Structures are given as C-alpha cells and as structure tokens.
Amino acid sequence: MRFEKLREQVLLSTPSEKEVLINDLRDSFSVFYKHDNVSACPYCTSKHIVKNGIRKEFHRYICRDCKKSFTFRSKSSLRGIHKLNAWNLFLEDFMSLNITPIRILKQRLSVSEQTIFNWRHKLLATLISMEVKYKGEKVEFDELIFLVSRKGRQQMGINRKNKHQYKQWRKSQRGESDHTVKVFAAYGRTSGLLELHKSGMGRTRKTDVEEYFTKDKIQDVTVYCDKHPAYRGFFKDMKIPHETFLSTLQHVSRDNADVHNQTVNSYCKNFKEFVNGHLKGVSTKYMDSYLKWFQYLQATKTELNKQLDKVDQKISFDIKENLRKQIIQDQNGLDIYRRTEFNFTAYLRRNGRTNYGVCKNHYYNTTMADIGTQIFLPPSES
Numbered sequence: 096m097r098f099e100k101l102r103e104q105v106l107l108s109t110p111s112e113k114e115v116l117i118n119d120l121r122d123s124f125s126v127f128y129k130h131d132n133v134s135a136c137p138y139c140t141s142k143h144i145v146k147n148g149i150r151k152e153f154h155r156y157i158c159r160d161c162k163k164s165f166t167f168r169s170k171s172s173l174r175g176i177h178k179l180n181a182w183n184l185f186l187e188d189f190m191s192l193n194i195t196p197i198r199i200l201k202q203r204l205s206v207s208e209q210t211i212f213n214w215r216h217k218l219l220a221t222l223i224s225m226e227v228k229y230k231g232e233k234v235e236f237d238e239l240i241f242l243v244s245r246k247g248r249q250q251m252g253i254n255r256k257n258k259h260q261y262k263q264w265r266k267s268q269r270g271e272s273d274h275t276v277k278v279f280a281a282y283g284r285t286s287g288l289l290e291l292h293k294s295g296m297g298r299t300r301k302t303d304v305e306e307y308f309t310k311d312k313i314q315d316v317t318v319y320c321d322k323h324p325a326y327r328g329f330f331k332d333m334k335i336p337h338e339t340f341l342s343t344l345q346h347v348s349r350d351n352a353d354v355h356n357q358t359v360n361s362y363c364k365n366f367k368e369f370v371n372g373h374l375k376g377v378s379t380k381y382m383d384s385y386l387k388w389f390q391y392l393q394a395t396k397t398e399l400n401k402q403l404d405k406v407d408q409k410i411s412f413d414i415k416e417n418l419r420k421q422i423i424q425d426q427n428g429l430d431i432y433r434r435t436e437f438n439f440t441a442y443l444r445r446n447g448r449t450n451y452g453v454c455k456n457h458y459y460n461t462t463m464a465d466i467g468t469q470i471f472l473p474p475s476e477s
C-alpha cells in the first residue's frame with residue numbers, strides 16, 4: 096500500500112524531478128541483488144552462519160565458527176565497488192561482448208579512466224582461475240610469443256636521451272629470445288574450447304610443457320602440434336598420443352590433412368591482433384587478464400553457437416546470469432587482482448629480469464606492503 100502511494104507520487108512528478116529520481120535509484124541498485132544469499136562462510140567455509148540484519152540493501156551474516164561478519168560481496172571482486180550506477184553500466188558493456196575503449200567508457204559512465212581500468216582488471220581477475228580440461232578429443236596445441244612489455248611503468252632507467260635507443264632495441268628483437276613471453280594455446284576440436292596460458296620467458300623447455308599439461312588437464316587426448324623438441328620430448332615421455340608437422344608448411348602434416356593446428360593458430364593470430372592492434376600493446380603484467388578475456392569471449396560465442404544449433408529445443412543460455420554467477424562464486428579473483436603487481440615482479444624475477452620499473456598505480460604498491468612482499472621489491476639502481 097505504502098509502495099503504491101509512493102509510485103503514484105513518483106509518476107506525478109515533473110520530468111526534471113524524475114531525472115533526479117532515476118539517477119538516485121540507479122546509484123543504489125545492484126544487478127546482483129538476487130544473489131545476496133550466502134550458504135557458507137567465505138572465510139572458513141563453515142555452514143554454521145546466521146543472518147544479521149540488512150546493510151546497504153544486502154543481507155549481512157555472521158559466522159558462528161570464525162565470528163567474522165560478511166555479505167555475499169565480502170570475498171568477491173565486488174568488494175569495494177561503490178559507484179553502482181556506473182558499475183552496472185560497465186558490466187552491461189562487458190556482457191555485450193564488446194571491447195569498448197576505456198576513453199569511450201569514461202565519457203559514457205563519467206568516472207575516471209583509472210577507475211574503469213581497475214574495474215576491468217578486477218572483473219577479469221575473476222576469470223583467471225577458470226581452467227579448461229580436455230577429455231577424449233583431438234587437441235591442437237601452439238604457442239605465441241610477445242616481447243616483454245613494461246608499458247605504463249616509470250623509473251626504469253629510460254630517459255628521454257635513451258628512449259630512442261630503447262625503441263630501437265625493441266624493434267631489433269625478432270622471434271624467440273630471452274626477452275619474449277610465451278603463451279601456450281590449446282584448442283579442443285570436440286568441445287570447441289580454447290585456452291590461452293602465459294608460460295615462462297625465453298626458449299620453451301620441456302618443463303614448461305610439463306607444467307602446463309597436468310594429468311588433470313588432458314585425459315585420453317591426441318595432441319596435434321609442430322615438431323618443437325620440447326613438445327615431442329614431453330609427449331613421448333608421458334606416452335601421450337601426438338602427431339606433428341612442420342610449422343613452416345602451413346601448420347599441416349604432409350601425410351594427413353587432418354593433422355594440423357590451423358584452428359588454434361588462427362585464434363592466436365586474432366589474439367595478437369587484439370593485443371597489438373586494438374589495445375596497442377599490453378604490459379606483461381596484465382597479460383593473464385587479457386588472455387582470459389579473449390578466452391571468455393571465445394567460450395561465450397561457442398556456447399551461443401551450440402545453443403543456436405539446438406533446433407527444436409528451448410535456448411537456455413543467459414550470458415548475464417552466467418557471468419554474475421561466476422563473479423559471485425569466484426573466491427580467488429580479489430586476491431589475484433590485489434597481487435597483480437607482486438605476481439608480475441615475481442614473474443620477471445623468476446625469468447631472470449631484475450629491473451621492474453615502478454608501478455604508477457599506488458593502490459598496488461600499498462597492498463604489496465600489506466601482503467609482506469618487501470623481499471621482492473626491485474633494486475634501486477636501474
């Protein structure tokens with residue numbers, strides 16, 4: 096009754112009043128409102144939890160075991176996002192499977208470029224733990240390389256004078272070298288699933304392949320790949336059926352036209368175009384995020400196509416609902432996001448690079464100290 100009266104009043108208000116109201120409503124509305132029920136404590140996984148009132152429209156809970164108080168957002172990437180109106184619009188754009196440039200989103204959502212950049216990576220961090228597994232199918236395997244990039248970083252000992260030198264150096268780097276970052280790409284021909292994974296730097300070793308192809312990841316598969324000694328050594332040792340070809344010959348076997356990795360190879364080319372063309376290069380620091388974004392887009396499109404093929408059946412695929420569930424259920428994204436800077440310096444260190452440069456985003460620098468990573472701080476000399 097009270098609501099009906101309120102509604103009537105609202106409908107009678109002037110257009111300019113309505114505009115104010117619409118904005119107010121949008122600022123206090125979350126597209127996740129249906130998901131605010133929690134069944135277990137996000138901190139200790141205990142099911143012994145009780146409701147403890149409502150705060151900012153969401154149910155608050157208390158865990159009887161660890162005594163922590165939380166909402167469904169506490170351990171998800173949604174934590175700390177306040178500009179709900181802009182965030183909802185941002186999500187909508189993401190779910191539309193568009194890759195809208197940040198400067199356009201900035202105008203549309205009227206928030207800063209930094210905010211959009213952070214939101215994007217927070218969201219993508221929830222996708223990073225998504226792992227693809229291949230079972231009983233033919234798997235095409237390939238790799239692509241990127242020159243290590245520290246785009247957006249400062250104090251790397253590059254001043255105006257030797258900037259030119261640095262650019263020349265980048266241009267001179269061709270093919271596989273100690274300065275290249277490897278990306279493994281796998282594609283299952285039956286499942287239609289693509290996986291892109293950042294491996295180490297430099298020449299591919301057998302241990303890199305070993306790290307990637309865990310027993311869990313591939314079961315009962317035949318792998319199609321080129322004649323790289325690291326691949327062949329690994330597959331032979333593990334007794335994994337595999338067929339090879341020369342990558343110089345269009346990635347196809349001379350004896351059997353079915354033996355090729357052209358599908359995965361064309362995805363690799365698209366990804367390169369996405370990174371170098373659309374995004375104008377990305378820092379190695381964010382490579383994982385962009386890999387998973389591309390993978391997510393491809394997986395969603397594959398799923399949509401599968402649904403369209405079901406001629407007489409009802410189509411039951413909801414991109415928005417799926418992504419929302421992924422965001423809510425994911426418990427690692429927030430940590431991954433907060434550790435981005437730490438993981439990046441650790442990655443460079445592991446691969447023998449010691450000059451990290453300084454991160455412009457102070458958010459990461461403060462949380463780095465919080466998680467006790469001082470030992471990994473870059474040396475002060477360039």
Ligand SMILES: [Zn+2]
Pocket residue numbers: 136137138139140141158159160161162163
């Ligand atoms: Zn607990």
